[in-house]
Amino acid sequence: MTTPVKMVKVEVDGVAVEADSRDNLVEAARRAGKAIPYFCYHPRLSIAGQCRMCLVETADQPGRLQAGCQVKVKEGLKILTNTPAVKENQRGVMEFHLINHPVDCAICDQSGECKLQDYYMEYDHQPSRQRTYKLQKPKREELGPMVVYDAERCIMCTRCVRFMDEVAQEPQLAVVNRGDHSLIATFPGQPLDSNYSGNTVDICPVGALLNTDFRFKSRVWFVEKSPTVCNGCSNGCNTYVESRGTQLYRLLPRRNEEVNQVWMCDEGRLTYHETNEKRVEWARKGRGEAREDIGPALALDEARRLLAPLKGKPGLALWISAQCTVEEAQGAFDLGAQLGASKYLLGGKPAGKGDEFLVRADKNPNRRGVEMLAQAWGVKLEAGETEGALNGVSALVAARTDGLGLHLGALERIEAFIAIAQNEDPAAQLAQVVLPVNSLYEAGGTVVNYYGRLQRSWAAIVKPRGDAQPGWAWAGQLAESLGGARAVATVQAAFASAAAKAAPLTGLEFDAISEEGRVLPALLPTEFPKRAPRPESAPAAQPQA
């Protein structure tokens, strides 16, 4: 595992470069800034040598084409990626790959991010010489709940098969039949129902495996990519969210070796639906029939009118969801101090299933962050999910309503209930004042994952949705209207106020948090799930049997 890295000198098309002795020719060429094309090779999977696209020559065996993915570098090796033989092979391989490929670009979701398209223009760019019919194969096989398979587009690179075997470690896919009749298939009665099946779509270099959730929803060049963090569980997988207008279209994993490598789970992929659907759009007051959308200014007024007389009275409680970002939690604690709240409850999504790889049982992205701030504010957080947690509460301010559904009966009896809510859940229906809040994907912010990694999400949507504002903005404005300090106006300022309060964040600046995030050493645990990626500073994983 920890063999020392040996560097060797190689030459790629005359460019001298230092390569890791474990590199294959593709990786060595990449270091020299030269691209060797490949379909089946994937740096995180075993070598298959299926596609024959990466064949190059080396000076020690002139005239013999070698698979760039399979052959390792050695000291003094000269790699030639541009010889006539290499070029002719690339052209020929492309022609073979396209022989049975249907004329599908116009209806294919992969169009625009397809390796066949890229390599065709780069290495082939010649008309078809085929004069016979193309082979017809199954066009829409539902391999599982998230994956649809189009066998005609498949080039049999077997990346998906290898991924399921080696990374997901749930061997649910296999190659069946032979020659050009080969197919990717599941075993009878065993669908591709792994929680990691979506990754097979990502690593599919062509449009053969498609995500049912994204299929036919948008062309890929119409959506904007922004880096964010999945809010599906406390692992905080790094992702890109793709958006257009006020809608999000899909989540894709973003590389972070210490959090999620290049993968993410299927549950996480679907978390963006909460941003698109059943949203609280407008600031409002009143329940049921008396409900009235009144806009942010009047809604804040109404909240102040309800809360001002109760300031400092016993029975005033604050509900903080572990879905809140660091900035939102900071705003909520500040508001709590302003109100003189006597009780703080930590809510959140109910725990679910976890595994040894990427999925954590805690389905909230920022429990550690909220707990860190509670400690900084000297506040005792009570568990929100225990029965009777709201007993004795006469007024409640909720920073996000996750988990409040357990206490609907108690909520109905509460005199003043102000909810900063994202979705129209049963709890939000019972609030006297509802302030619509942006999701993590929309507004950005920071979260702290289960092992204490502070990670930033970049705002994906510039167009406002209804009256929605970030939670820290609502909390700050409400606190200000109740006589507190002037509300912060930017997420940078909101984070700065958290950093000034909580010791683990001391000296950090919002804009200085990189896409990789950073570990807060004070929060680092001693034990990690067995196969989970972990930071370098963490104890090394036990060697696997």
Next chain:
Amino acid sequence: MTQKTQAAQAADTAPVALNPDPLELDDELPSAFSKVKLGPSHPATHGTVRLNMTLDGEKIVECIPEIGFLHRGFSKSSENATWHQVLPYTDRLNYVSPILNNVGYILAVEKLIGITDTERSKYLRVIGGEISRMCDHLTCVSAIGLEMGAMSAFLYGVEAREMLWDRVAEMTGARMTTSWTRIGGVATDTPPGWIERVKETLPRVLELTDELDKLFSKNRIFVDRTRGIGVIGADEAVSWGFTGPALRASGVDYDVRKAHPYLVYDRMEFEVPVGQRGDTFDRYLCRLEEIRQSARIVTQAIEQMPPGPIIIDDWRYALPPKKDVFTSIEGVMAHFKLIMEGIHVPAGEVYGFTEGSNGELGFHIVSNGAGKPYMIQVRAPGFPIVGALPRLLQGHSLGDLIPIFDSINMIGGEVEQ
């Protein structure tokens, strides 16, 4: 930038005062310089330009041209368009002879890629370009007359121009916004019967050109108002950066088509008219003669033009035929990539130059290897000439302004980009 003349500086500061110069004591009553702004939408300046003048009575003491009313951000827009999407922007440079701009731009891009178009396309580009040049010169020559009051002469010129523009429209689909060239060729071939119609059109155009010649060249009013007006010598014209008819009128025999032949100009027989005096009249004469020479070129090119493809058969640059796009995956991929990402022009920079209707039309192109230009700059032939306008107008009376301004043929589209 324009050097303020001493007189103009004096005009800025000196109040109405007695002139202390004893030699000028015989002058008439002292008077102030008047400031007059001509344009930007004056009917006699056929470009959208404002001329800020300081007048001493009728005499132009100083004239500062103010350009930019037609600025469209050509360079910046080009950076956000694929290589072919830049083409419509080039139409709007010199909009009277758009094909010449199309050809100039595409030749520069092809130079950077290192490809040449097909043989037939070369001839088509020459034919289209020379027809455009005739249109441009006809417009300029007849507009000089129009703006001096010769309305009927203008109608002759425009009749000829419209006939040629009809031919252009038949071939390219548009009178002015042609966007006709493609990397590696041209968009459309000559339609059926087009060659015959051109052969019928050219003699009529030449007839009308002769008519213009007769109406102007020995016309007392015209000659009096143009001969010896707006004179600029050869050396000075060169140092100002003149090219094209304006330079040749000053006696410099420089034509890109002869000096650095491109396309098939080296196979054509034609003369480059060169003037002697560098005045408005010679600039007019040069343009008039170039119409005839362009007609010669078109006639020869039509005779020599071989049959064959009008665009190269390389799917990296040219769109595949529709038959392949609709029936083969190779075709649809090539089409998709060319349209969505654009042609991949190798990284590097190049200066491509051709003879536009007003002179050397240069494109400085920088590519970083992507489907869109990294940068495009235009050497618009009209720009340095407009820069010399204050110098050309110096000492002339206000009435000479319009003929001089017309004879340099400022085209707002290219000057202001």
